[in-house]
Amino acid sequence: MAIRERLSGNEAVAYAIRQINPDVMPAFPITPSTEIPQYVANYIANGKVDTEFIHVESEHSAMSAAIGACAAGARAVTATSSCGMALMWEELYVAASDRLPIVLALVNRALSGPININADHSDSMGARDTGWIQIYAESNQEVYDNFLQAYPIAEHEAVHLPVMICQDGFITSHGVENILLAEDDRVKEFVGEYCPAHYLLNEKEPMALGPYAVSNYYMETKRGQREAMENARQVILEVAERFEKMTGRKYGFFEEYRMEDAEYVIVIIGSAAGTCRAAVDRIREVSGKKAGLLKIRVFRPFPEKELAEALKDKKAVAVLDRSEMFSATGGPLGTEVRSALYGVKSQAEVVNYFYGLGGRDITVEDFEEVYVKLEELAQTRVVKDMYAYIGLREK
Amino acid sequence: METAYNYKEVMSRPERLAPGHRMCAGCGGTVAVRAVLRALHPEDRAVIGNATGCLEVSTFMYPYTAYEDSYIHNAFENAGATMSGVETAYRVLRKKGKIGENYKFITFGGDGGTYDIGFQSLSGAMERGHDMVYVCYDNGAYMNTGTQRSSATPQFADTTTTPAGEVSSGKVQVRKDLTAVMAEHHIPYAAQTTFTGNFRDLHTKAEKAIYTPGAAFLNVMSPCPRGWGYEPAELMQICRLAVESCYWPLYEVVDGKWILSYEPKNKLPVEDFLRSQKRFKHLFTPGGEELIAQFQAEVDKRWEELKKKCGA
Numbered sequence: 001m002a003i004r005e006r007l008s009g010n011e012a013v014a015y016a017i018r019q020i021n022p023d024v025m026p027a028f029p030i031t032p033s034t035e036i037p038q039y040v041a042n043y044i045a046n047g048k049v050d051t052e053f054i055h056v057e058s059e060h061s062a063m064s065a066a067i068g069a070c071a072a073g074a075r076a077v078t079a080t081s082s083c084g085m086a087l088m089w090e091e092l093y094v095a096a097s098d099r100l101p102i103v104l105a106l107v108n109r110a111l112s113g114p115i116n117i118n119a120d121h122s123d124s125m126g127a128r129d130t131g132w133i134q135i136y137a138e139s140n141q142e143v144y145d146n147f148l149q150a151y152p153i154a155e156h157e158a159v160h161l162p163v164m165i166c167q168d169g170f171i172t173s174h175g176v177e178n179i180l181l182a183e184d185d186r187v188k189e190f191v192g193e194y195c196p197a198h199y200l201l202n203e204k205e206p207m208a209l210g211p212y213a214v215s216n217y218y219m220e221t222k223r224g225q226r227e228a229m230e231n232a233r234q235v236i237l238e239v240a241e242r243f244e245k246m247t248g249r250k251y252g253f254f255e256e257y258r259m260e261d262a263e264y265v266i267v268i269i270g271s272a273a274g275t276c277r278a279a280v281d282r283i284r285e286v287s288g289k290k291a292g293l294l295k296i297r298v299f300r301p302f303p304e305k306e307l308a309e310a311l312k313d314k315k316a317v318a319v320l321d322r323s324e325m326f327s328a329t330g331g332p333l334g335t336e337v338r339s340a341l342y343g344v345k346s347q348a349e350v351v352n353y354f355y356g357l358g359g360r361d362i363t364v365e366d367f368e369e370v371y372v373k374l375e376e377l378a379q380t381r382v383v384k385d386m387y388a389y390i391g392l393r394e395k
Numbered sequence: 396m397e398t399a400y401n402y403k404e405v406m407s408r409p410e411r412l413a414p415g416h417r418m419c420a421g422c423g424g425t426v427a428v429r430a431v432l433r434a435l436h437p438e439d440r441a442v443i444g445n446a447t448g449c450l451e452v453s454t455f456m457y458p459y460t461a462y463e464d465s466y467i468h469n470a471f472e473n474a475g476a477t478m479s480g481v482e483t484a485y486r487v488l489r490k491k492g493k494i495g496e497n498y499k500f501i502t503f504g505g506d507g508g509t510y511d512i513g514f515q516s517l518s519g520a521m522e523r524g525h526d527m528v529y530v531c532y533d534n535g536a537y538m539n540t541g542t543q544r545s546s547a548t549p550q551f552a553d554t555t556t557t558p559a560g561e562v563s564s565g566k567v568q569v570r571k572d573l574t575a576v577m578a579e580h581h582i583p584y585a586a587q588t589t590f591t592g593n594f595r596d597l598h599t600k601a602e603k604a605i606y607t608p609g610a611a612f613l614n615v616m617s618p619c620p621r622g623w624g625y626e627p628a629e630l631m632q633i634c635r636l637a638v639e640s641c642y643w644p645l646y647e648v649v650d651g652k653w654i655l656s657y658e659p660k661n662k663l664p665v666e667d668f669l670r671s672q673k674r675f676k677h678l679f680t681p682g683g684e685e686l687i688a689q690f691q692a693e694v695d696k697r698w699e700e701l702k703k704k705c706g707a
Contacts, residue, residue: 214457
């Protein structure tokens, strides 16, 4: 029987870490992820885990030490947010190219400047090209469930890539919700032992890691990473299936809400999906208009084929980005969704919106307005603004 | 722990840095690495770490490694943090019974990766007290990128970013005293050494650094023929002049106790050390006497301070 609890997103991740009992956790505090290492430190102080904490002097050293620990043959975990992850940037690439299955609990927060401690996705979206698998959550339940699935995906022999488990700062990380937790022994069995084939402390065979690779070799390492990312698609689904058997909760690349007959669709990532779902229900109830929602769970690898299939026959699609990328043409999710639809020659109209930057609230009414605009767009087929904002003060 | 130094026995130990790497002839860095690794007891295993630099790009060029032991390079500024992760993993896995053998953890960085860009990472690793040795092979500039000045570069050195010219006498500032800074971390063992006669000094310090439980720091002056401007065969002579002039004093700090390892009977003028290198050649032109005197005054000041700390 699952355990009923009330936990914040940070507590849920820490609880999952306790259950997984990883070997090494180097971490450096940064709002809003600070609580995660604090909770783990408490577990350590009370003998609840065997994990060794490394009190590193920066996030760059946190990821560096995680790389050292994982290369040595240990299961490593860290947590961070925003500028903390920006300081790790160089090391994110190294972790991925060294093919180390490190798990990073990311609590999404806006990047400076100006300094802002609230939720947006600029940190993880900026890291979308680092070679990490990225899995996002809407709720505390999802971030807990995703975290339990992280190591089985990362450590799979066909993958061997680091995984970032993302949740929205404060909204998810600090909001307390009802949650169902799996029992310790079942989690232990689900996650399994980390038994790498090659590692520094292998007594039978020394290993050298982190070579200088000249142009004769560099390109093949990138190709290898791409293959691993492609393999991750299947592995993510297999692990989700195994997870469903354990908990009854079903996961895929994305979640579709009232999409079967939907004509107007919002594509979104993270906690705002809950608010959007309320708007879909209200619209369908009040006007009978066919609103739908597609919530991305897995952003890396990008589920292009499946996403295009789900959206191609819709009348109009609004892709909502919670981070800028300053291409002056749209946001990261908008660009990739549009590109996916181009591949299937979809006739759906697509617009891109920015919302919630630096933690700005988005309401049910805001979403309702987007659906109204989608309906207009489907009729006029004229995109007035490909690059619009929700909730921006214009004066 | 510390065994009597037996030159013949030590020198006949199997090499742990295999020949065939791509370091320059006359490079001090390679000599330092081989000498430090000789201090490992042959029955012990090791994980060798490395900051980005000449050593890394020349000893582990895919798909060949020159190391007999496990080896990890991560990046330029994080050799300390990376090895702290490896060492921590060892402690956990050993506690869990997954590893039976003895491992030692030694990481190498040049002065760029140690004094400058990797300073924070090193300081953190030493403060946390990981059971590891950080070895700086100090060649006094960013040699891998072509002799740019570092905080370890001596004053007046001609480097590619502090070139001597009509209105410049080379590097303006005096060098950072990193060994002292590391000793002030109150780690159990910190020492400064270089290549002398029969390598006793380097060997015994490396052995103490490796086999003292806790964090240890070893600063090995390791001349660079390209950056300093000397013939490969002159390596040992330059080191001798550095030590005999007290430019590079040999000392160790054991549990907070400062100990002078060697006091020259006749302290040579630092001019002898400077004259042997092309990077100081502009000091030996008219008007250079004053700069040499200034250099000498700095060496004397530091030597007196060190002697006071050592109670000598």
